[in-house]
Amino acid sequence: MLKQKAKDMKKNCLQCNTEFTARRSDAKFCSSICRSKYWIKNNNPKQEIPSVQTQLRGLLSETNKEALVQKRLVEEKTENLQYKTLKKQIADPI
Numbered sequence: 001m002l003k004q005k006a007k008d009m010k011k012n013c014l015q016c017n018t019e020f021t022a023r024r025s026d027a028k029f030c031s032s033i034c035r036s037k038y039w040i041k042n043n044n045p046k047q048e049i050p051s052v053q054t055q056l057r058g059l060l061s062e063t064n065k066e067a068l069v070q071k072r073l074v075e076e077k078t079e080n081l082q083y084k085t086l087k088k089q090i091a092d093p094i
């Protein structure tokens, strides 16, 4: 049975490329800071994350647009109905 030496496991940090002594065989980073840096770099590829406010603003304007369209549709329908009713009343007065 081979005993794996956990000690003196030299590895290079994936983030800063510094050689470090890994305590675990699956260690990839010299520190938790490098791990999070690497994670951020790889999960947010250069693209700027829009702030919550920007997202919210976009969402609001979308909602407003949608609301306006809905309102217009309702108005058009109502106008049509009123027009039809009016036309009917004119054509067929009580």
Ligand SMILES: [Zn+2]
Pocket: 013, 014, 015, 016, 017, 018, 029, 030, 031, 034
């Ligand atoms: Zn590092």
